[in-house]
Amino acid sequence: MVAADNRPVIAVAAGLDETTFGTDAAAVAEAIGAADGPDGVLVLLDLGSAVLSAEMALEFVDPETAARVKLSSAPLVEGLVAAVVTASTGASLDAVAAEAGRGLAGKQDHLGEAAPEEPAAVSAGQLTLDVVLRIEHGLHARPAAKLVGVVGQFDAQVTVRDLDADRGPVDAGSLSRVATLNAQQNHRLEFAAGGPQATEALEAIQALADRDFDDVPPSTEVVQAASGSGLDVAVGPAMVVDAEVDLSSYVAGDNEHDRLEQALRQAEQQLSGLKDKAPADQAGIFDAQAVLLRDPAVLEAVAGSTNVATFWKKALDELAASFDGLDDAYQRERAQDVRSVRDRVLRALTGAPEGAEPAPGSVLVVPELDAATAAQVDASVAGIAVRAAGTTGHGVIVARSRGIPLITGIGDITVADGVTVGFDARTGSFLVEPDRQAFATTIQERQDERDAALRAVDEPATTVDGRTIPVMVNVGSVQDARDARGADGSGLVRTEVLFGDRRTAPTAAEQVAAYREIAAALNGKSITIRTWDVGGDKPLRFLPQAAEANPFLGERGIRTFRHATPEQPTAASAQPGRHELLKIQLDAIREVAAATPVQVMFPMVTMAEEVAWALRQLGPRPDGLKVGIMVEVPAAALRIETLAVGLDFVSIGTNDLTQYTTAADRTNTAVAPLADGLDPAVLRLIDRVVRQVPLGVHVAVCGDLASDPLAAPLLVGLGVQELSAVGPQVALVKAKLRQISAVDAAMAAATALTLDSAAAVRQRLK
Template structure:
C-alpha cells in the first residue's frame, strides 16, 4: 500500500484487517508518508515494502495519488528483476480496493483474481449511488442447487458480513451465486466482495443462494448456517450483563469533583479554500477511524469484545455515505471542515433524540462522541488524560471515556443527563464503577467535594464527608455480610418466609444468582434476542432446562415473548407505530403470530414435566386476552401436573380489575417498571419527565395494594420489577402483603438480608404509612427514616 499519508494508510489497514481473521490475513506492507506526520512518498521505502510483501504468488501494489504511482514505478527499478516481474501496480481505489484485495487474497485466489477484485472495489458504492449501470449479472447454471436464506443483519450485507460470506464461499470447490428475491437483483457471484456489495441486500431481504460444482451441497449448508448466525453480526446493543471489573460495585461514592468539559474550541481554526477543507476533513476522518480501531482493541482486552463492539458502530458512522455527502456539500457551500462536521452530526443527533425508542434515543451520545473525536483531530486538540482520584461529573458519558477510566482510581461518575441504557453507562457499570444519572444542572464549584447515593437517588455538593464515608463502609460491610448469608432463607423476625427469586435473561444469569430461591422471571425475549430466526421448540426447551438445572430443582417462572415498545425481537420485525408503548406489546403481538406462542408454550410444557415451572403472559389488559392465552396452552393437551399459570400486571387497568382478570389463575406477578410508567404517564428515559416515573409514587403503591387485597383467594402475588431489587422498597412490598419477590442477581443477597432484619408487623405498619404519603420523595424519606 503506497500513500502520501501515514495516518491514511494506517486507518485503511486497520479497516481492511477487520475483515479477515488474523491467522488468514495476507502480508500487507505499507510505504506511506516521509515520516509519521509529513506527507509524501519515497521510492526506496516502496521498494522495501515490495520486498517485504513478496512471495512466489506475487505482489499487488495499491496507490493513492499521482506521485505515488511515479514512486512505485521507480521502486520497480530498485528491486530484483525477478521480483519486479511478479508485481502488479493497480489503479484500484486505495481503501475500497484494499478491503476487496485482502478478503479475496485470504481465500487463496491468484494474483490476477485479487487484482481484478480490487479494481471492482468501487462497484458497490457506484451502483448504490447510481453513478454507473449495474454490472452484468452472473448467469446461474442449469444444474445449480439452491436454498433460500434471510438477511437478518440490522444493516444488511455490509462490509464485514459480506467479507465473511465471500471468504466462506471461496473455501469450497463450488460456484455460488446470490439473487435478492425482494429486489430481483442477481444472480451475482457470491465469491466476489464487490459483486456482493452491488446486491445491496438489506435487513429482511430473502436471498436465493445457488451453487454448482463438486462441493455445492457443502457450500449451501455452510451459507445457510452463516445466515442463521446473522452472517456473524451481533445484534445492535447486545451487551452482556454487567460484571465487576475493577470498581467497587457500590452505589455510593464521594470525592473531589472532576468537572470534565469535553467541548472543543473551534475559534482558532483558520478556514481555507474548499479543496483544502475537504482534504482536512478526509484526513481527520481516516485518523478517527484508526483511533477507534485502537480503542476497540484496548476495550476488548480491558472490558470485553461485546462492549468493544460499540466502537465498531462508531467507526461505521464515519463511513456512512449519507453523512459524508452532507459534509461534502456543506464544505462546497463554504463551510469549514469543523463547521461541516458539527452541523451534520448535530443534526443527526437531534434526529436520533426524536426517535420513539428510548434505547435508540440514547445513541445520540455516540453521534456526539464521533463528532468530538473528528473535531479534536481537525483542530489539533490534544486528547485529555483520563480523569482519576475523584468523582467525574459530566453532561453525558461517552463509551470511549468509560472504557479508558481507571476503575480502581475513579471514585464514581455523576451524569447530568437522564438515561440508563447509554453505551457509556453500560460500559462503566460493566466495570463496577459507582454511577448515578440524571443529576441535572446542579452547580459544581471548582475544587468542591461531591458525593452521591444512587440508592437514595441523591447527589450533593459539599456533603457531610464523614457521614458518606461511613455509608461507604457500611455498604461494603453490608455487601460482604449479605454474601456470606446469601443461601439462608429470607425470614422476617416474626417468622414470615419470603421467597426471593432471580430475574434472568441468560443461563449465566441463572448460574450467577447467588442465594436465589428460583427464578421469578425468565425473559425469553432476552434469552433468544440474538436470534435472527425463531428458535424451535426443542431449542427453547434445551435452554429452559439449563436454567432449571442452574437452580437445582427450584421453581422457574417463564414469561412468554414480551416484545414491542423498547423491546425489539430480531426475528419478528414490527411495523412502525406512532406510540409503540401504547401499541402492540407482549401478548397482543402474538394474536397475529400464534404459532410462535404455541411453540414456546410447548417447550414450557416439556420442561414442566421434569421440573417445577410457572408460565406467565405479559402485557394483558382484559380477561379475553388471558382466556386466549390459556386457550392456546390448553389446545396443546392436558397440562403437566406441576405447571402453574399466571399473568403480568403492568397496566393500571389490569391492577384495577384483578379480581376478574386473575380468576382461575395460580399467580400474578407485578411488573413495577411498566406499571410505574403507565400510571405516571412518564417515560423514565425521557429527561424532561423521568423524575415523575418513580416506582415509590404512592399512586403506584396504591395499585400494588389493590392487587394484593382484591386478587382472588388462593392466587399468589409476586413482584418482579425494579422495586423488588431495592432492599428498602422490597421490605415495603413485603409489608403490602406481596408473597414473593424477584430481583436482579447481585441484589438478591442484600434483599434477603434486609428482610431478615424486620418483622412483618413492622413492615405492614410502614407500608400503611407509605400509602398516605403525598409523593415518592416522602415515601423515600419514610423508608430512610425507619431503616
C-alpha cells in the same frame, strides 16, 4: 501459567486477513521480527501452506535473525504451552524446542499410545525430598508449570516420582514429563536432586509444596460481581471533562477523503474492541455505533467536502439534534450515541487523545455519559457525575452494570477540576466541597451493610417471626444468572434482552440452550420465562413494528402477537411471522420444562380474553410447567379476580404499573418524580391484587420495587409471597427481610395505604 516478569514474547501470524483462513509469509516474517531477541525464535506452525509460508518468511528477514530461528513440528497447542513454560525458566532455544516437541507425551501416555520411558533410579549422593500433594486436582498444568519454573532457577538436576502410583522418576524441569505422572491429590511425591544447587532447589520445592504449589482454590471471600464498588455514594476530587474536540488546529489537505476513511477504520477498530470486552447484552450498543459510522446519509453529507472534520461535525450535530427533538425520552437519549461517534472520528482526524485516565478515587464529571466512556473508565474511580438527566442512556446502563457509583442530572453546578465533590444517588444530592468525613462514614456504613449481606447471601430470607420469602433474580443474560449470588431462582427471564442483540430470530433449539444454561447457572432452581415483551422502549430487530404515536399505550407484550394475523411476516425475508415467533418460543419453553422447573409468564395482559388466547397458544403443557401473567396496568389489577382464574401465579411489574397509574412516562425525566412506585395509589393496587387474587394463585413482584431494600418489607406486609430483584440487590433484600417481623410489616403496610404521597410512605418506612 508463568510469572508476568518471566513471560516470553508471543507473536501470532494467522489468516490472510481478519476473516480469511490461510497463511501469509509477510505476516509470519513480521511476527518473527516482533518476537526476535538474542536467544532466538521458536516458530510453531500447523499444516499445509503454513510450513511453506514459514520457510519463505525466513528469506524475508535479516539473515542474522533467520539464523536464530528454529521451525518446530511440535503440536501447536500442547507445544505452545510447553514452550512458554520452559522459555520462562531461561532455558535455551534448543531446550525449549525439545520440550515443545514432547508436548504430546502426557496425552500419549494417558491413552497408552507411547511406550513409557525407562525410569531413572535415584543416583548415589543425590538429595531427596518427600512431599504430600494436597491440592484438589493433583499436579495439573498450572501447579506443574509452577514446579518447572522453580526447578529452572537452580543449577541442579531434579527428578520427581509418584510413590503411590509407582510412576517416574521424570525430569522435574520438563512440563510434559511432569504431566505424564498424573499425580493425584494425597499422593506422595519423591524429589531427587543433584548438582551444585541441589540443596537450594529442594528447599525451594519444599516451600512451593507448603504453598500447595500456588494453586489457589476459588476464593471464599466476599466478592462483588460488578467491577466497581457497587455502592450509590461517592466522594473524591473532581475530574471535569469537556466533551468538545478542538478543531482549531485541523488543517485540510488534498486527501480529505482518504483521511476520513482512515479515521473511520480506526473508529471501527476501537468499537470492535469495546464490543469484544462488553457483556453480551451490551455488545449491540457498539454494533449500532459502528453502523452509524457508515450511515449513507452522513457520508453523503460529508462527501466532496474540502474539510472533512468540519463537515463531519456538522452532519453528526444535525443528526444528534434530530434525536434531541423526538417525543420519546428513550429515543432522545440516543443522541448520546451520535455525539460519541462524532467525537471518536474527530479525535482520529485531529490526533486528539481519547482523554486523560481518571485517577483512582476521583469523581468523573461529564456533560453526558456515552457507552464507550462507561465501558472504558477504570473501575477504581470513586464515581461518575453526569450533568445531563436521564436514566436510560446506554452509558448509564453500562456504568451501572459495572457497579460504578453514578448520579445523573446534576445540571450546571460549577465544578472546578480537582475540587472535592460528593454525591449520594439515594437522596439525589450532589455537593461541592462536602463534609468528607460524613461521606466516608456513609460509604463505610453501606459497604459494611453490603459485606454483611453477602456473607449471609445463601441463607433463606426468613423474618424474625418465621415467614420465609423466596428472593429471586431478574436476568437478561446467562452472565446475570451466574453473577446472582444467593438467588432462590429467577422470577423473570427477560427474553427480549437475552436475544435483543440478534438480527434474526432465535430458533427453538437456540432458545432451549440459553434457557437451560440459565437454569444450570442457578443450580437447577426454578426460572420464570417471560414471553417476548416487545414494544414501547423495548424494540426487537427481528420483530419490526410500525411507528406509533404513543408506543407505551400501543402494541406491547402479548398485544403484539394477538393482534397480528397468522400470515403476517416480521420482515420481507424468511423471518417467522409474529404468531410463529411466539409459537417457537412456547415450544422451546415446553421442552425445557420437561426436565427443569419452569414457569411461563405472559406480559402486558389486560383482559381475560387475552389470557384465554395465550393459554390456547401454549397448548398442552408438561407436568410441572406453571403459567402466569404480569400485572402491569391498573385494569389488570382491578379485575384480577377474573383475570387470574386458572393460573398458577401472577407477577406484578411495578415499573409499568407505576407509570400507568401516575400517567408519568418512566423514561421522561421531566415527570420522573411522579413515577414513584411507593405512591399510595400504586400500593393500593398491589394490595387489591393480593386480596382479590383467586385462591391458590401465587403473587410475586418482579419490578424495581422488589429490588429496593426499603420497599421489600412493605411488599411482604401487603401479602406478596415472592420478590424478584436485580442481581446486585438480592443479598441486601434478603438481609433486610431477616431483620423484620411479618406482623410489623403488615401493620406498616396498612398505615402506608392511608398516606397521601410517596414521600410520606418513604419517610414512614425509614
